[in-house]
Amino acid sequence: MSLPASPTSVPPDLTNRTIAYFSMEIALSPKLPTYSGGLGMLAGDTLRSAADTGAPMVAVSLVHRRGYFRQHLDDTGQQTESDVPWSPETTLPSANQLIALTVQGRQLLLRAWRFDVVGVTGHIIPVFLLDTDVEGNDEWDRHLTDHLYGGDSYYRLCQETVLGLGGIALLHALGCKPEVYHMNEGHAALLTIALLEERLAGKPLREATEIDIDAVRQQCVFTTHTPVPAGHDQFGLDHMYQVLGHDRAAAIDCANCLHNGLMNMTYLALRFSRYVNGVAMQHGKVSQKMFPEYKVYSITNGVHASTWMSESFQELMDKEIANWRTDNRYFRSVYGIDPARITACHVKNKHRLFATIAKRSNHYFNPSVLTLGFARRVATYKRASLLLHDPARLVAIAEKIGGLQILFAGKAHPADNAGKGLIREVYAAAAKLNSAALKIYYIENYDWELGALLTQGVDVWVNTPRRPYEASGTSGMKAALNGVPSLSILDGWWIEGCAEDTTGWAIEDGETEAAEANSLYDKLEKRIAPLYANPNAWAKMQQHCIGINGTFFNTHRMLSQYFANAYYPPGPIVPAAISVTPHRRSTDTPEPEPALVTVR
Known part of the structure; x- marks a missing residue:
């Protein structure tokens, strides 16, 4: 950028x-x-x-x-x-x-x-x-x-x-x-x-x-x-x-x-x-x-579409969808594009992400392997370590599906010792679990450019907040604009954005973290991995992410609602007080x- x-x-x-x-x-x-x-x-x-x-x-x-x-x-x-x-x-x-x-x-x-x-x-x-x-x-x-x-x-x-x-x-x-x-x-x-x-x-x-x-x-x-x-x-x-x-x-x-x-x-x-x-x-x-x-x-x-869409997707949209930059409702027209072209854009994004990581850290990842992304401000309620709750099962899933890669990133506030502790937990888990089948890596210094690369290049975006503490969340919206589905707790925007098996998957509510982690693992093993193994079906899901969620979860739509409902409402509104x-x-x-x- x-x-x-x-x-x-x-x-x-x-x-x-x-x-x-x-x-x-x-x-x-x-x-x-x-x-x-x-x-x-x-x-x-x-x-x-x-x-x-x-x-x-x-x-x-x-x-x-x-x-x-x-x-x-x-x-x-x-x-x-x-x-x-x-x-x-x-x-x-x-x-x-x-x-x-x-x-x-x-x-x-x-x-x-x-x-x-x-x-x-x-x-x-x-x-x-x-x-x-x-x-x-x-x-x-x-x-x-x-x-x-x-x-x-x-x-x-x-x-x-x-x-x-x-x-x-x-x-x-x-x-x-x-x-x-x-x-x-x-x-x-x-x-x-x-x-x-x-x-x-x-x-x-x-x-x-x-x-x-x-x-x-x-x-x-x-x-x-x-x-x-x-x-x-x-x-x-x-x-x-x-x-x-x-x-x-x-x-x-x-x-x-x-x-x-x-x-x-x-x-x-x-x-x-x-x-x-x-x-x-x-x-x-x-x-x-x-x-x-x-x-x-x-x-x-929402998110600003042309800021967060990758260059490859922007080029595709410019060729196929007129006026999308000023009116994001035209993303609905993505259904007129061959899903295989959407997958081709994502493949470019994935290669670009992995090349950047290799250049920064000498860590290498396989573009053909299912890759999950989790990048957030590191706070305890966001539960960065939920994905690692049952290490043995995670390893078993990775071996069963032919490999799994997980990329983490995020900063903890300098005064948040508990948040810093979560980062150390992820590092410790990676040190124990990394193998031929499972690769876990925490990327240093999460920022604008890294956030864009991750939301554009991973295969599934993971979000695991403790309900109801996620006000909205926007990283998953950025992922959707790039054809990346989410696997997330039903909180914040995802309550509105989740169409099960169409735009992503919901981690079911549980009375314990173990129950929610079990739902996450079930979806990963039984729903996500089999779909990822079917390129045509996966390409259609990528299409749905843009056509359904990209059309709505953008700041063009959001700002128009502020003008219509908050700044200049058509009639008297119920007083705030x-x-x-x-x-x-x-x-x-x-x-x-x-x-x-x-x-x-």
Whole structure:
């Protein structure tokens, strides 16, 4: 993959941008470490679809000068990390605005860099990356936008203050006054306070009325991605008052945005949004139970087709299916293509994947052998080791079907010792089980390019989350676009995407992990391997993956649903806030000189 077209020297007109999309991380290019995983990939794919379809959007994130991290694995699978530094000064044009925020009781200066997401027709979605590495700032403040998800909770709250308050100030200073502000997860929730401040025009926030709050709500849309209560950012009241100041902090309290005595970013977003949605049908239901006082809708995630389809498949689609790049519904026309041509594309992808692994690691794999892929952010609920639950049976299956290859990849958060332990478990299993019939390999430093190679080149995509903790999942959607079926727990998107023996297979729910592992092994031995041994039948399944799941699970469709249901619904929608229970606290080219905009 190559870096998208460089931004033009002249920014696009922002006065007609009616949707502002805020996300803590956005995957903009394989060359820029501005993302960590699924949330950032979804944000990037959303904006790529916006560019392809001519949507009037603009986006805001942070610059993350030192990236997320590069993963290093030793011979036992022990993970260590290093920074991935990059220089926006030598890569991107400046937004030519200087913003002054009052944060932590002192002035904090912000600037921004612009990345242009260029669509297939040339339409541009400008993305502004906020940066606190500005001369004049306190030394600690200059590193606030260095590390994605780094530091302690105080550092995180300061980052989220920069994203929310600073992002609004920047857009408005650039003459951009959107009609709708979309918060992609709760990290950006403080933008609602910035909008409230703007509405009050200098009056104390404590004077805000329900009419004022509702006026802000009418501008805001919120997407929640996390079905685990502990996964929602929350901060102590001492940090809230220290970072935001008394007026903003008291307003958050008075507006009933606290939860369990803490500043909870999800509850702040819920309180100030007219439309709230989960990222899959099931996740919407789970979120509704988590937040019963708010109405939660569902818009199932997707992926950007031309980003994740392999070159060989794109060439085939260009020859056979007109307009698929701007309208993914045309993937249904894949049924007019000989399935053997689809298989030929997959064979190229598989060879390309194995060649890359051999070059990186001197590990060699057989393209004719059934190959499973499992690549995820490594967290305990994703259960990377479920596939290895019964080693003896796995070996027996491999010997019976004429060989089996399993490729693992994924990063654990630097502070997640349990996740790191899972990687070591996979390494230990591989050391014991690798043989002529069974090969298991864990690939180091899972990233955008490796993710694409894996979803394009393996034969079956495996996903084993513990229900109901998979909000959506998108890696299996990428696999489907490349004719790769999934073997997965029925959670997240797979509840909607699984047509048994047609687009893949469901791992049946069990009361124990042993029962679920047994279902996985049964499907592998009795359904998957025999079908793989029948090339014609397998080719038809590959065709179904694209024709059925590729047609629906894409960000073109997803974005159209946001426009139709969230951004500009045809009529009144059920208010997000059904009822609100108070949560009271106890006590190189020279750039023009940027303008300075002060936000008190």
